[in-house]
Amino acid sequence: MHKIMAKGDAIVVSELTKKYCGQVALNAVSFSIEKGSVVGLIGPNGAGKSSILKILAGIIAGTSGDVIINGCSVAENVMQAKRYVSFMPENNPLPDHLRVGEYLRFRAELKGVSTKKIRQSTEKVMRQCDLYYEARYRMIKTLSKGYRQRVGIADAMLGNSEIVILDEPTIGLDPHQIIGVRKIIDANKGTRTILLSSHILSELETVCDNFIIINRGRIVVTGSLDQLSNNVQGKNMFCAKIGGDEQTIRKNFQGVQIIEFKRSLCNEEYVIKFEAADEAYRLLLLKISSNRELFVKKIGYVECSLEEIFLNSTRRCRDQDNADDL
Amino acid sequence: MKKFYTLLKYEIYRLMVSPATYVVASIFTLSIGGIFIFLMHDYIKFAQDIPLVQMFCRCFWLPTCMVVPLLSMRSFSEEYKGETFQNLFSVPVTYMEVVLAKFFATYGMFIFLWLCSLSIFLAVEAKSEPIVRELAFASPFNMGGGLLFIAITGLLFVAIGIFASSLTENQIVSCMMTFFILLALFIGGQFFANRSQITNLNLSGTYQESLNIFSQLDNFCNGVFDTRIVVFYLSTCVLMLCFSTLVVQKKLN
Numbered sequence: 001m002h003k004i005m006a007k008g009d010a011i012v013v014s015e016l017t018k019k020y021c022g023q024v025a026l027n028a029v030s031f032s033i034e035k036g037s038v039v040g041l042i043g044p045n046g047a048g049k050s051s052i053l054k055i056l057a058g059i060i061a062g063t064s065g066d067v068i069i070n071g072c073s074v075a076e077n078v079m080q081a082k083r084y085v086s087f088m089p090e091n092n093p094l095p096d097h098l099r100v101g102e103y104l105r106f107r108a109e110l111k112g113v114s115t116k117k118i119r120q121s122t123e124k125v126m127r128q129c130d131l132y133y134e135a136r137y138r139m140i141k142t143l144s145k146g147y148r149q150r151v152g153i154a155d156a157m158l159g160n161s162e163i164v165i166l167d168e169p170t171i172g173l174d175p176h177q178i179i180g181v182r183k184i185i186d187a188n189k190g191t192r193t194i195l196l197s198s199h200i201l202s203e204l205e206t207v208c209d210n211f212i213i214i215n216r217g218r219i220v221v222t223g224s225l226d227q228l229s230n231n232v233q234g235k236n237m238f239c240a241k242i243g244g245d246e247q248t249i250r251k252n253f254q255g256v257q258i259i260e261f262k263r264s265l266c267n268e269e270y271v272i273k274f275e276a277a278d279e280a281y282r283l284l285l286l287k288i289s290s291n292r293e294l295f296v297k298k299i300g301y302v303e304c305s306l307e308e309i310f311l312n313s314t315r316r317c318r319d320q321d322n323a324d325d326l
Numbered sequence: 327m328k329k330f331y332t333l334l335k336y337e338i339y340r341l342m343v344s345p346a347t348y349v350v351a352s353i354f355t356l357s358i359g360g361i362f363i364f365l366m367h368d369y370i371k372f373a374q375d376i377p378l379v380q381m382f383c384r385c386f387w388l389p390t391c392m393v394v395p396l397l398s399m400r401s402f403s404e405e406y407k408g409e410t411f412q413n414l415f416s417v418p419v420t421y422m423e424v425v426l427a428k429f430f431a432t433y434g435m436f437i438f439l440w441l442c443s444l445s446i447f448l449a450v451e452a453k454s455e456p457i458v459r460e461l462a463f464a465s466p467f468n469m470g471g472g473l474l475f476i477a478i479t480g481l482l483f484v485a486i487g488i489f490a491s492s493l494t495e496n497q498i499v500s501c502m503m504t505f506f507i508l509l510a511l512f513i514g515g516q517f518f519a520n521r522s523q524i525t526n527l528n529l530s531g532t533y534q535e536s537l538n539i540f541s542q543l544d545n546f547c548n549g550v551f552d553t554r555i556v557v558f559y560l561s562t563c564v565l566m567l568c569f570s571t572l573v574v575q576k577k578l579n
Contacts, residue, residue: 057416060579079418087416093409097343109332110417
């Protein structure tokens with residue numbers, strides 16, 4: 001079943017399958033990405049992330065299914081689709097015999113940047129990526145890992161492509177450089193659609209609006225952090241720190257699903273993790289705040305971190321697969 | 327077309343900045359010089375019925391067998407190994423454009439090296455006695471025809487080198503593969519043509535001629551420009567380049 005491209009979609013992937021020598025790398029993957037959004041693609045090693053990114057960039061072809069980039073089908077018109085996309089591959093392979101400036105000029109020419117604007121465009125991205133003063137005339141083979149990554153990012157940002165795909169852009173970068181990459185992504189937010197793949201989940205959590213979690217060639221879950229959090233947890237998860245008698249607390253918490261109930265280290269209060277619908281939570285709040293025997297130190301919504309979501313969802317997917325195998 | 331020129335420029339630059347190219351050029355110059363001295367020595371000692379330049383052109387297989395594999399081996403193998411293909415094909419360029427750019431850069435270098443070898447003859451012409459000059463060059467067709475033939479056959483030889491390079495990421499394997507294919511073309515063609523004469527194999531004259539590169543060369547040196555030969559080398563060159571394109575496409579997918 002093909003997904004229909006909505007007006008605001010930059011990328012629509014429908015039932016995309018990729019097989020390498022009969023081995024399924026992607027199994028009927030479908031998702032869409034809104035224009036101007038920053039999306040993180042997450043998955044364990046061998047999940048099929050790089051295959052998706054390479055297919056989106058038009059480097060390799062899918063076995064079946066379709067990818068539509070800005071209304072243009074990659075399978076039908078790969079050259080046109082490539083004009084919309086800039087891609088920085090994993091490990092960022094660069095030709096060692098060129099200088100940074102020469103390489104970016106060469107890439108600009110290939111990307112179809114007009115001759116008059118080549119100098120201006122290359123200088124702009126070199127300044128953005130802190131290459132202009134320190135590395136412009138340096139041979140690529142003499143660059144450190146961090147500088148090489150920056151050259152790759154500068155290349156991806158070069159030209160007028162509306163979609164930028166970065167495969168592990170922050171690998172090998174120090175914290176300052178990671179912040180630099182984050183700034184570049186933030187600067188392009190809204191104007192360009194950015195699809196990132198990374199294993200540094202905290203980094204993705206900071207820069208991405210939406211996430212796609214993939215495992216064993218299948219999409220496990222997609223959405224914003226809140227949506228993913230709800231999806232993984234099922235209901236809203238809350239945590240409370242309450243002082244008072246255990247029996248009284250338990251009595252008040254009737255009607256909500258307690259996940260964890262433990263005495264805190266100082267033994268004067270209890271830490272309770274519980275799941276509840278919005279209405280149930282509101283009633284509970286009223287009940288415990290009016291109860292004079294209880295002392296509510298802290299209560300609130302617990303946000304799942306991306307790491308927890310990732311671990312939970314991929315574990316769930318693995319368990320499901322194992323159950324299917326049995 | 328603009329992208330093709332950009333790629334061609336890049337490939338020529340890649341060849342020019344690579345130390346390996348200068349090693350290849352040195353090997354070529356040394357072999358050409360060695361062949362020339364050997365032939366000159368032989369030419370002075372014994373009377374020959376063909377001009378020196380034609381004899382020289384007949385030895386073209388030796389530098390060709392050495393230079394073409396060394397020049398072409400890096401074309402694709404290096405890209406496979408360094409994975410730079412991913413970058414190259416992430417921009418709107420076709421497989422054919424990339425193959426053609428690599429082919430023409432290598433072919434250009436091959437022709438450039440042969441044109442440099444002309445300097446030996448220019449030196450002889452400038453410094454030698456008129457009688458030696460007469461014996462050595464005989465007519466302008468000898469030199470021109472010989473070089474034209476080398477240029478035409480070079481199309482196929484370089485295309486074979488590009489094809490071999492597209493098959494593997496190991497440069498040594500690519501080099502050896504090209505070397506043996508070229509050797510088989512030179513020696514095998516001569517061998518089958520001779521064998522068909524000895525054993526009276528029922529081969530037509532054209533077929534024999536298409537096998538024997540050296541008789542084709544003699545024809546060109548004598549001013550006989552056979553368009554069938556040109557079509558043969560040109561079409562096989564195109565075929566090899568198409569195969570290379572398919573191999574590269576298959577390798578990436």
